[in-house]
Amino acid sequence: MIYSFSRLNLYTTCPYRFFKKYIEGYEEPTTYPLALGKGVHKAVEDKINGVTHSEAVLNGLIEAEFHPEVTMDELSKLVSHAPIKENMGETEIHFQLPLSDTDSAPVLQGYIDLVSPDGSKIVDWKTNRVRYDVRDNHQVGLYAWAVGQLKNITQVEGNLYFLRFRRASKYVFNSADMERSRQWAFRVANEINSKREILDMLPEEAENLFLSKPSSHCRHCPFVIECYRKFSCY
Template structure:
């Protein structure tokens, strides 16, 4: 696997087994309401920044989410109207892809940044969040990797990162310097190399799949589409109240 994204690396870190199902076996996952709503809102915000009207943008967002039955135009509109945006405020959906080190065999990191703004005060990257939970921008490496991408693209040392939690009208901000982005790069590189090492072993010994990509019991199991399959395949575990697994040997 040559190219990674933050979401792929984060999924592996959360549960290697789900990563195996989704990205190695290429098993399809159902499109949940949160995923569809997020896609619709992001598309609508992009269209508005690029000059479209609110109503047209909402319609395009709904189309982009394939008219998911649980997503309504009203909910899309409510969230989009809370976004701190205006026409032509920056470049939307900025794509990036670059190697994580100088090795000719280096894994690559790629992604799309919701919004990049340049001014006399520097560069700002923004990411829109439609989820129900707020958190500090430094709680994970997503925006730090975006800042690293801008350092590569623009040659700047500092990048302002912004998470906008649309449901609550709240933001989390941080100025990412070279030390911050180096930590993010090291995190991504170590995980990517670990995954690739396991894939090399898997090619030789496919019977080792369960050992190489084990189940990682956690509260994330409660919204994993493969949870029942894991339960059936790994009978030594039992479901806990929080949606995770518990080893029956320790009961």
């Protein structure tokens, strides 16, 4: 399994939901926040690359698969909040890197919304209704680590830009910061791999290996009823 920040983060949030989605392969319905995020990211990417605002917004609606809750007005407003300038950098940079030097190392992949020409600055666009600090999780730290590996640099300014608020949370990640994020991803990925090996031998142990973790995230989880029945002792 190739890992991404979202996969690793889902596992730490709720191992059972990770199991249902990524091991059993159940598809979750496309929610309004997910559809909106996809649409906005596509539209902002297009605008940075020279597409007109109206065409970019239309492309965003297509990317959102015309989700009934995603309106052109909201999408257009959020896209207009992006501080777009000429020669900002490359968009949607894909990386796929091993998390250590060993042959069996887990692999991390991701897509970085924007990387400046020299790699010294990265941006991730957010449509969230609540702001948070760029260091509250390891997403941008891992992206900074990846850019550091690709560009052979030791400092990367990571930005979460919250489009609703026109505000950024930024931090300059140094080598130690990047290493902390890499170690987190390496540890979580290895834990998942170890459990998957046990699962291959003892499939009946799935619910003991991947326990549910009740939290506020349950209200948006498509497996909540099934989970309640299986883990009602919680």
